[in-house]
Amino acid sequence: MSSESSLPSDTADAKAAKAQAKKLRRSAKAEARAAARAERKRARAVARGASEDTAGGVQQAEAGQSTGVAGLRDRFVELWLRRIHPVLDVVSPIGWAVLAVTAVCWFVGLTLHVTELNVIAFALTVPLVIAALFVLGRASYRVTLDLQTHRVVVGTRAVGRVEVANPTTRDILPSRIELAVGSATAQFMVPRLRAGAEHEELFAVPTKRRAVLVVGPVRSVRDDPLSLMRRQVTWAKEQELFVHPRTVRLDEAASGFLRDLEGTPSSDLSSSDIAFHALRDYAPGDDRRHVHWRTTARTGKLMVRQFEETRRSHVVVALDNLAEHYASDDEFELAVSVAASISAQTFREEKELTPFSFDERQSTRTMRSMMDDYTVIEQLGGRLSFHELGQKAADLAPNASAVMMVVGSHTTARELNSAANQLPIGVMAVAIRCVDDAEVKRSAIGGLDVVTLGSLDTLARALRAVGR
Numbered sequence: 001m002s003s004e005s006s007l008p009s010d011t012a013d014a015k016a017a018k019a020q021a022k023k024l025r026r027s028a029k030a031e032a033r034a035a036a037r038a039e040r041k042r043a044r045a046v047a048r049g050a051s052e053d054t055a056g057g058v059q060q061a062e063a064g065q066s067t068g069v070a071g072l073r074d075r076f077v078e079l080w081l082r083r084i085h086p087v088l089d090v091v092s093p094i095g096w097a098v099l100a101v102t103a104v105c106w107f108v109g110l111t112l113h114v115t116e117l118n119v120i121a122f123a124l125t126v127p128l129v130i131a132a133l134f135v136l137g138r139a140s141y142r143v144t145l146d147l148q149t150h151r152v153v154v155g156t157r158a159v160g161r162v163e164v165a166n167p168t169t170r171d172i173l174p175s176r177i178e179l180a181v182g183s184a185t186a187q188f189m190v191p192r193l194r195a196g197a198e199h200e201e202l203f204a205v206p207t208k209r210r211a212v213l214v215v216g217p218v219r220s221v222r223d224d225p226l227s228l229m230r231r232q233v234t235w236a237k238e239q240e241l242f243v244h245p246r247t248v249r250l251d252e253a254a255s256g257f258l259r260d261l262e263g264t265p266s267s268d269l270s271s272s273d274i275a276f277h278a279l280r281d282y283a284p285g286d287d288r289r290h291v292h293w294r295t296t297a298r299t300g301k302l303m304v305r306q307f308e309e310t311r312r313s314h315v316v317v318a319l320d321n322l323a324e325h326y327a328s329d330d331e332f333e334l335a336v337s338v339a340a341s342i343s344a345q346t347f348r349e350e351k352e353l354t355p356f357s358f359d360e361r362q363s364t365r366t367m368r369s370m371m372d373d374y375t376v377i378e379q380l381g382g383r384l385s386f387h388e389l390g391q392k393a394a395d396l397a398p399n400a401s402a403v404m405m406v407v408g409s410h411t412t413a414r415e416l417n418s419a420a421n422q423l424p425i426g427v428m429a430v431a432i433r434c435v436d437d438a439e440v441k442r443s444a445i446g447g448l449d450v451v452t453l454g455s456l457d458t459l460a461r462a463l464r465a466v467g468r
Contacts, residue, residue: 090135095228098124131224135231139175142167143218143235151242151368158205158241162218166193176221180238181205182213190220205241210333210375213241244371245333247341250460278306313401314352316393317343320386321357323379326408328436332379335434337456339406340374342463354397358384361396386415390422402428409435413445420448430466432459440465 091099102124109117147160162179166172172193179186181203188201205213216238223230279292282302295303319339326332343355347367355362355370358380362373393403403423407416411433420429431450438454440462451462 090229090231092223092227092230094226095128095131098228099128102128127224127226127228131226131228134224135222135229137173139172139220139222139233140168141165141172141220141233141235143177143220145179145216145218145236145239147215147239147241150240151244151371152207153244154207154210154246156207158207158213158215158243160203160205160215162188162201162203162236163198164190164193164200165198166195169195171195177201178219178221178232179203179215180217180219181215182211207243209243210245210336211243212375213243214238215241242372242375244375245337245340246456247337247344248456248459250341250345250463279303280306314354314397314399315342315346316397316400316403317346317353317355318389318393318403318405319355319357319377320389320405320407320411321359321377321379322384322386322408323381324383325386325411326379326434327410331408331434331436334436334454334456335406335408336374336377338432338434338453338459339404340371341456341459342404342406343370343374354393354400356392356396358389358392385418386411387418387422390419394422394424398424400424400427402430405429405431407431407433409433409438416448416450417445420446430463432462442466 102121105117105121105124108114109121142165144163144165145160146163147158149158152158162177164177174192175190177188177190179188186203190199193199205215207213216236217234218236219232219234221230221232279295280303282291282304286304290304292303292305317339319335321332321335323332326335339355343353343362343364344367346353347364347370353364355364355374357377360373360377363369389405390403393400393405397403405416405419411431416431420431423429429448431445431448433450433452435452435454438452440458441452442462442465443450443452449466451466453459453462
């Protein structure tokens with residue numbers, strides 16, 4: 001057989017060769033498709049990155065634009081506050097009205113050639129120009145506002161002084177100084193001050209009611225006689241003046257029931273519950289076992305030991321500040337003074353104290369902070385259930401020995417009884433009713449002692465009646 005003759009196509013070797021070639025072609029096509037897919041992915045990633053960069057650039061551009069607008073707005077606000085508004089604020093409402101009429105008269109008179117309007121416009125322009133001359137110029141003062149004390153009691157005067165000095169090397173023309181005190185304003189004239197000169201004004205603030213008064217600021221004022229323009233400069237900032245409620249000292253007040261070591265309410269004292277305090281003259285009824293014979297022999301008269309209770313009682317002072325329970329503002333002020341007096345006496349005796357009202361609890365950190373809290377107490381206009389006062393006392397001081405509820409004349413016996421029923425068993429509960437010009441009277445509602453008084457000066461006598 002010749003070597004050049006071809007092999008038959010249906011032989012086994014030929015079939016294997018065809019199969020191998022087909023397999024190679026499929027592999028090449030698969031690799032080509034994979035490469036195409038990878039290329040498309042790279043293209044999409046590049047396109048996505050470009051779009052993000054473009055978006056970022058747009059956002060940065062918008063941010064820069066917004067920053068530019070905000071900066072322009074801030075500059076305008078600063079210009080308004082520092083330059084424009086102070087100038088416009090010099091003109092009073094009357095001055096703006098005169099200025100508007102003047103402008104209209106000038107415009108219409110010059111446009112329509114109305115002589116009368118021109119005359120009116122000129123007549124109005126003259127006082128405006130004179131007023132501008134009054135407020136021109138600048139004064140440089142050094143002003144000191146000094147209050148002798150920042151806390152006074154109702155009925156006493158708060159004394160202070162305002163010192164005005166000229167720190168410059170030139171004279172300052174006379175001016176008027178205004179001092180704001182609450183809603184009122186005090187005025188006094190400052191004469192012409194030479195270089196380095198000083199002027200002092202003393203003032204007294206009457207205190208008729210409990211309040212927190214804002215004293216200040218101190219302003220120098222220059223204006224024209226017609227009050228068309230007014231220029232004022234603030235030199236000293238305001239200061240707070242607390243007008244505390246009036247209180248009285250009490251003897252044997254708000255002591256309450258003492259508790260023994262197990263916490264049981266008891267008004268009886270054992271020998272371990274008292275400590276020697278001082279010596280005093282013998283009084284009929286004193287136990288002769290307490291006579292101090294050595295001192296008696298030296299002085300020639302009977303002297304007995306005076307003892308004090310060593311256990312600490314816990315007194316709760318609950319002030320009813322609901323407006324519907326008081327007949328007048330004076331009656332509420334009396335209630336605040338009563339509550340503050342009992343709290344102050346308990347604080348001085350170093351007994352545990354919990355003072356509160358419907359909406360807040362008064363601080364007992366220091367006497368000053370407690371009186372400050374009583375100064376800002378106000379009446380509540382909403383309708384609340386009165387038994388919440390007793391419930392709040394039970395929650396704040398479950399181990400209290402005495403609860404003093406200070407109420408008004410419109411508080412009913414039913415409300416008092418409901419509040420007393422919320423207190424723990426064994427607590428001495430006392431309700432102090434404040435009624436304008438009432439005589440001291442004692443009554444009882446169940447286990448609740450009720451005393452009525454019409455003056456703060458009778459508080460000690462009313463509390464002594466409870467102790468009997």
